[in-house]
Amino acid sequence: MVKKVLLLSGVVLMWTITSAQDNSDAMFIKKIHDYALTDSKCHEWLRQLTTEAGQRLAGSQTYDVAELLAVEFMEEVGLENIQKQACEVNVWKRGIRETAYIIDKKGLKKYLHVTSLGNTIGTGVEGLQAEVVEVKTLEEVDKMPDNALAGKIVFFNRPMDPTQLRTFNAYGGAVDQRGSGLVSAARKGAAAVLVRSMTLSQDDVPHSGSAVYRDGVKQIPAMGISTNDADLLSELIKSIPNTEVFMRNTCYVDGKNTDHSIIGEIKGSEFPNKVIVVGGHLDAWDMGDGAHDDGSGCVQALEVLNTLKNLGYKPKHTIRCVMFANEENGLAGGRAYGDYAKNSKEEIHVAALESDAGGFIPKEFSFDADASVLEKYMKVVHPWFSLLEPYNLQYETGGSGADINPLKPTKALLIGLRPDSQRYFDFHHTTADTFKAVNKRELQMGAAAMTSLVYLIDKYGLE
Amino acid sequence: MVKKVLLLSGVVLMWTITSAQDNSDAMFIKKIHDYALTDSKCHEWLRQLTTEAGQRLAGSQTYDVAELLAVEFMEEVGLENIQKQACEVNVWKRGIRETAYIIDKKGLKKYLHVTSLGNTIGTGVEGLQAEVVEVKTLEEVDKMPDNALAGKIVFFNRPMDPTQLRTFNAYGGAVDQRGSGLVSAARKGAAAVLVRSMTLSQDDVPHSGSAVYRDGVKQIPAMGISTNDADLLSELIKSIPNTEVFMRNTCYVDGKNTDHSIIGEIKGSEFPNKVIVVGGHLDAWDMGDGAHDDGSGCVQALEVLNTLKNLGYKPKHTIRCVMFANEENGLAGGRAYGDYAKNSKEEIHVAALESDAGGFIPKEFSFDADASVLEKYMKVVHPWFSLLEPYNLQYETGGSGADINPLKPTKALLIGLRPDSQRYFDFHHTTADTFKAVNKRELQMGAAAMTSLVYLIDKYGLE
Numbered sequence: 001m002v003k004k005v006l007l008l009s010g011v012v013l014m015w016t017i018t019s020a021q022d023n024s025d026a027m028f029i030k031k032i033h034d035y036a037l038t039d040s041k042c043h044e045w046l047r048q049l050t051t052e053a054g055q056r057l058a059g060s061q062t063y064d065v066a067e068l069l070a071v072e073f074m075e076e077v078g079l080e081n082i083q084k085q086a087c088e089v090n091v092w093k094r095g096i097r098e099t100a101y102i103i104d105k106k107g108l109k110k111y112l113h114v115t116s117l118g119n120t121i122g123t124g125v126e127g128l129q130a131e132v133v134e135v136k137t138l139e140e141v142d143k144m145p146d147n148a149l150a151g152k153i154v155f156f157n158r159p160m161d162p163t164q165l166r167t168f169n170a171y172g173g174a175v176d177q178r179g180s181g182l183v184s185a186a187r188k189g190a191a192a193v194l195v196r197s198m199t200l201s202q203d204d205v206p207h208s209g210s211a212v213y214r215d216g217v218k219q220i221p222a223m224g225i226s227t228n229d230a231d232l233l234s235e236l237i238k239s240i241p242n243t244e245v246f247m248r249n250t251c252y253v254d255g256k257n258t259d260h261s262i263i264g265e266i267k268g269s270e271f272p273n274k275v276i277v278v279g280g281h282l283d284a285w286d287m288g289d290g291a292h293d294d295g296s297g298c299v300q301a302l303e304v305l306n307t308l309k310n311l312g313y314k315p316k317h318t319i320r321c322v323m324f325a326n327e328e329n330g331l332a333g334g335r336a337y338g339d340y341a342k343n344s345k346e347e348i349h350v351a352a353l354e355s356d357a358g359g360f361i362p363k364e365f366s367f368d369a370d371a372s373v374l375e376k377y378m379k380v381v382h383p384w385f386s387l388l389e390p391y392n393l394q395y396e397t398g399g400s401g402a403d404i405n406p407l408k409p410t411k412a413l414l415i416g417l418r419p420d421s422q423r424y425f426d427f428h429h430t431t432a433d434t435f436k437a438v439n440k441r442e443l444q445m446g447a448a449a450m451t452s453l454v455y456l457i458d459k460y461g462l463e
Numbered sequence: 464m465v466k467k468v469l470l471l472s473g474v475v476l477m478w479t480i481t482s483a484q485d486n487s488d489a490m491f492i493k494k495i496h497d498y499a500l501t502d503s504k505c506h507e508w509l510r511q512l513t514t515e516a517g518q519r520l521a522g523s524q525t526y527d528v529a530e531l532l533a534v535e536f537m538e539e540v541g542l543e544n545i546q547k548q549a550c551e552v553n554v555w556k557r558g559i560r561e562t563a564y565i566i567d568k569k570g571l572k573k574y575l576h577v578t579s580l581g582n583t584i585g586t587g588v589e590g591l592q593a594e595v596v597e598v599k600t601l602e603e604v605d606k607m608p609d610n611a612l613a614g615k616i617v618f619f620n621r622p623m624d625p626t627q628l629r630t631f632n633a634y635g636g637a638v639d640q641r642g643s644g645l646v647s648a649a650r651k652g653a654a655a656v657l658v659r660s661m662t663l664s665q666d667d668v669p670h671s672g673s674a675v676y677r678d679g680v681k682q683i684p685a686m687g688i689s690t691n692d693a694d695l696l697s698e699l700i701k702s703i704p705n706t707e708v709f710m711r712n713t714c715y716v717d718g719k720n721t722d723h724s725i726i727g728e729i730k731g732s733e734f735p736n737k738v739i740v741v742g743g744h745l746d747a748w749d750m751g752d753g754a755h756d757d758g759s760g761c762v763q764a765l766e767v768l769n770t771l772k773n774l775g776y777k778p779k780h781t782i783r784c785v786m787f788a789n790e791e792n793g794l795a796g797g798r799a800y801g802d803y804a805k806n807s808k809e810e811i812h813v814a815a816l817e818s819d820a821g822g823f824i825p826k827e828f829s830f831d832a833d834a835s836v837l838e839k840y841m842k843v844v845h846p847w848f849s850l851l852e853p854y855n856l857q858y859e860t861g862g863s864g865a866d867i868n869p870l871k872p873t874k875a876l877l878i879g880l881r882p883d884s885q886r887y888f889d890f891h892h893t894t895a896d897t898f899k900a901v902n903k904r905e906l907q908m909g910a911a912a913m914t915s916l917v918y919l920i921d922k923y924g925l926e
Contacts (some may be wrong), residue, residue: 038626162501165908202903363855420883422902423904459518
């Protein structure tokens with residue numbers, strides 16, 4: 001028999017599952033995991049969502065298909081009060097397939113792997129051609145004289161830091177180029193922006209994701225470029241003065257539309273007005289199938305309710321599954337739900353758990369809450385991890401999830417599932433984010449981790 | 464700043480990297496990880512090995528290519544005493560592509576996804592056709608009367624247990640069917656054996672792997688069948704009495720050949736005759752590219768020496784990289800090295816570390832040693848894990864690796880790297896075990912974990 005030994009401060013402590021809670025909790029959490037790894041439906045739901053809806057950007061017809069499927073899945077589980085919560089979204093359209101190229105020494109077009117950044121405008125069919133200026137930081141651009149970049153294509157090429165063990169930290173350290181590069185560049189007169197893809201992988205896959213214009217600053221087109229082509233372009237700029245790139249895309253915002261977050265629940269037996277939310281976001285970029293981002297989170301959230309129901313557990317609190325609309329380019333779904341929760345006279349939001357970091361092997365929960373209550377909650381949550389440690393689940397305090405963050409004023413405990421992050425940015429916002437990139441068991445174990453925590457919150461509360 | 468909190472016995476203990484060793488160790492281990500994630504060569508070596516040699520079964524010409532490449536890599540690192548250690552291997556040949564089918568109700572051939580099990584004989588070109596009898600255990604067969612299975616194809620169809628969180632435990636609980644099913648079946652007169660593939664994935668990919676004949680028991684052909692087809696066949700057997708399957712393969716053992724384990728080292732500055740071995744096995748099944756099994760282990764082992772060298776670390780002990788021959792179907796390389804070590808008058812083997820569980824995110828080290836010394840070693844090793852915990856590395860005692868196990872009589876500390884196992888059996892012994900199935904960062908972090916442990920063993924010793 002192999003026992004896991006953890007070492008703290010030089011003291012040997014043998015880990016025992018039953019150290020903090022009674023054995024029935026350990027047994028139920030084992031049951032949850034057994035169920036997830038045998039009879040759960042989350043992987044099959046993900047297959048259906050990615051096959052029938054696939055890419056499902058806010059305001060699109062495929063998002064409408066995703067709404068229909070989400071309702072179907074909730075009916076299949078037998079949830080109560082299934083409803084659609086409306087929100088207004090911008091309808092961003094990609095237009096024609098993007099093109100970008102450089103002219104090589106033989107006069108041939110060398111095509112670059114690019115993708116328009118979300119929310120951006122296009123060059124128009126005629127395209128634009130201009131000299132490329134490589135920069136590494138927004139600060140570098142901000143310090144330049146006015147009009148220093150007049151008519152130029154600004155190429156943001158600072159890589160994500162590979163030495164970050166958590167790839168989200170590497171992402172956080174580089175993503176300002178994608179989000180705000182086009183504003184900094186436009187202020188200095190630039191015509192367009194190219195941004196090195198947000199990935200630690202060295203490949204030909206360009207990454208999209210939101211870019212944000214600012215009022216009063218000229219809107220210019222922006223594309224992501226693959227890491228291989230970013231390196232190539234950087235080399236060329238060094239060896240050939242005044243290298244020019246041609247860019248063509250026709251993105252535009254096609255007005256507004258009404259999308260819906262899809263909601264269903266199991267009513268609480270003791271505290272029906274006290275709500276535990278578990279969710280993911282139903283929308284996805286118009287690339288790949290949105291399998292990791294965030295089909296996985298949606299089906300895992302629903303699996304929490306499905307598992308509890310099928311194991312015969314009657315929750316004391318209302319357990320509510322929310323599949324949020326429009327996380328990727330507006331957050332209208334999360335904001336609408338937050339407004340609802342803050343204004344509700346009847347309901348108290350106890351906790352909200354979101355999975356939006358891919359369907360990978362679960363590692364940690366990240367806890368957040370209003371500063372006035374976080375410490376109190378952590379004292380309650382804390383001993384539960386003796387029950388979760390056998391499943392390699394640890395915790396930290398920090399952020400939670402974009403869609404549930406608007407719930408902070410309700411003083412709910414906010415929780416983000418944090419799976420192992422090494423592979424996430426191989427897929428994030430790309431054509432590679434497909435169903436087959438999600439491992440069934442990793443997805444299932446994430447769902448089991450979430451179910452286990454929701455069970456503990458429901459059973460013991462947070463007071 | 465996020466701090467990781469671990470909970471033991473209800474006591475809150477803040478984790479600090481520097482609890483047990485001085486800060487220079489923590490800093491060096493950070494350097495090792497930084498190096499692995501930026502300048503390491505292991506991923507590029509794996510690309511070369513899988514591209515140039517690819518499948519490299521013992522005794523094959525592609526194994527010869529692998530030997531050449533291994534020497535090249537070691538020369539590139541600048542290792543000393545690069546040598547080839549000979550061992551005699553059986554040359555098993557697969558022959559023609561395997562065929563197996565059932566005849567459906569319309570008289571059409573429904574082909575099954577099958578692969579010959581390693582070391583087995585074939586049916587011959589004419590093939591064999593016989594009624595299928597499904598069984599779940601060896602015991603079930605062993606209890607049958609003599610000749611109960613005369614002329615039949617015995618179909619072992621016990622799935623791996625999906626509720627095992629460690630997939631190697633699920634493998635261990637099912638693999639007797641593949642290893643010994645053909646002996647049990649032959650004893651009752653069976654003509655051939657089909658074995659459900661050793662995987663938790665539901666797919667069309669058949670898995671190979673060793674089967675073992677026993678002296679005095681008739682040799683019969685054996686194939687692995689994909690999980691999808693195993694389920695289909697099981698259904699058909701239930702609905703159509705006397706279902707027959709046709710099988711054709713032409714495997715055979717083509718005599719003996721001499722293969723070599725490839726060895727190189729960095730000579731110890733203080734204890735040149737005290738050796739720390741780090742290795743993987745260079746051979747692979749003749750399917751896929753052997754990228755996870757065990758190209759990953761070989762390049763990670765070499766990366767340990769490469770990293771230490773490039774960080775300017777001068778080991779006290781001799782650090783020796785061994786890429787073992789013939790792990791998959793004979794273990795001749797591991798046995799030959801074990802004999803060498805046991806018989807050596809000059810050298811003392813302090814420790815041996817093998818990576819042979821795929822190039823996935825590292826999680827644990829498993830320690831083993833002769834019972835007379837294990838406890839002593841564990842007391843030494845134990846405090847080191849305060850330095851390794853920030854990298855999510857834990858330990859257990861148990862097995863180590865097949866190739867280093869013959870070193871047990873030397874009283875060396877034997878260590879197996881244990882990466883996360885969820886995806887391993889999606890690839891193991893199949894055509895899917897290719898270079899692109901290995902994530903670069905996961906591979907690199909495994910190498911960094913191994914380097915960190917080897918550094919600590921070298922610096923502090925085990926006495």
